[in-house]
Amino acid sequence: MHPTLSPPGIAFSRQSSHFDDEDTKNPVLQRMRQQIYQHVEQLLRPSSDILELNAGTGIDALYFTALGHRVHATDISPGMVEQIGLKTQAVNDKITFQQLSFTDLDRIQERSFDFIFSNFGGLNCTDDLKKVTVHFPALLKPGGHVTFVIMPRVCPWEIAGLIKNGRKALRRFHRGGTIAHLEGAYFKTYYHSLRSIRNSFDSRFRFIKSEGLAILSPSPHTNNFPQRYPRLDRMLTQLDHRLRNHFPFNRWGDHIIVTFQYTP
Numbered sequence: 001m002h003p004t005l006s007p008p009g010i011a012f013s014r015q016s017s018h019f020d021d022e023d024t025k026n027p028v029l030q031r032m033r034q035q036i037y038q039h040v041e042q043l044l045r046p047s048s049d050i051l052e053l054n055a056g057t058g059i060d061a062l063y064f065t066a067l068g069h070r071v072h073a074t075d076i077s078p079g080m081v082e083q084i085g086l087k088t089q090a091v092n093d094k095i096t097f098q099q100l101s102f103t104d105l106d107r108i109q110e111r112s113f114d115f116i117f118s119n120f121g122g123l124n125c126t127d128d129l130k131k132v133t134v135h136f137p138a139l140l141k142p143g144g145h146v147t148f149v150i151m152p153r154v155c156p157w158e159i160a161g162l163i164k165n166g167r168k169a170l171r172r173f174h175r176g177g178t179i180a181h182l183e184g185a186y187f188k189t190y191y192h193s194l195r196s197i198r199n200s201f202d203s204r205f206r207f208i209k210s211e212g213l214a215i216l217s218p219s220p221h222t223n224n225f226p227q228r229y230p231r232l233d234r235m236l237t238q239l240d241h242r243l244r245n246h247f248p249f250n251r252w253g254d255h256i257i258v259t260f261q262y263t264p
């Protein structure tokens with residue numbers, strides 16, 4: 001293992017070899033990804049150049065290249081980046097990859113992108129999103145978009161579990177972040193309100209929209225809820241679809257999808 005690797009880098013590297021298996025088997029994660037793709041595909045122009053932050057094993061990078069886009073996939077964990085390399089040999093003219101923290105994006109040279117994408121809470125590993133967004137003007141073409149899929153402070157599904165799960169249900173409200181435990185490693189996770197996400201972008205970026213993801217329907221790590229209660233699960237998912245674009249549900253959920261446009 002890399003001697004100076006950060007705790008999230010160590011944890012996610014350990015998770016990398018079985019990450020895809022857990023993702024594919026989880027129906028909640030699968031439907032969340034579908035909602036994210038719908039959101040992003042409304043904004044992507046044909047043959048876009050995408051910069052992906054915290055790309056994990058490259059699941060989304062492969063999805064977007066199959067649609068004809070090019071992706072530069074970055075992640076801090078060597079294990080994750082290795083998985084991207086293994087999977088993408090067949091499409092290597094469309095995917096490039098780099099082991100890189102999203103706070104060091106100045107190490108990407110001479111590239112400009114139509115889209116910057118960060119999926120599934122990688123950005124919850126930082127308490128200061130400005131350390132990431134500060135690099136965007138140098139990387140984005142004018143008119144380009146940024147989409148973050150990030151864990152907000154309010155998750156109604158988790159709060160509803162207050163009686164069963166006690167204080168854990170309120171973990172997102174801790175100001176200084178909470179300790180996450182993954183694969184034997186501990187690291188801090190920070191939850192970001194829509195307001196703090198918006199404040200991390202300067203005036204050259206226009207807020208486009210935000211939508212809630214898994215608001216009243218179960219979070220991905222709720223054991224087998226869709227299999228045990230299929231009718232209730234369907235009802236809650238339909239309700240989410242009706243509510244997800246409306247205040248305050250567009251800023252609540254297990255994650256939220258937030259998009260900005262670069263308008264210098």
Ligand SMILES: C[S@@+](CC[C@H](N)C(=O)[O-])C[C@H]1O[C@@H](n2cnc3c(N)ncnc32)[C@H](O)[C@@H]1O
Pocket residue numbers: 008009012013053054055056057058059060074075076077080100101102103118119120121122123125
């Ligand atoms: C929950 S995984 C999501 C992976 C991928 N986006 C997906 O949707 O499958 C979070 C990812 O964030 C990455 N990550 C954490 N901190 C990071 C940082 N400072 N810079 C870049 N990636 C980071 C981890 O290595 C991990 O791959």
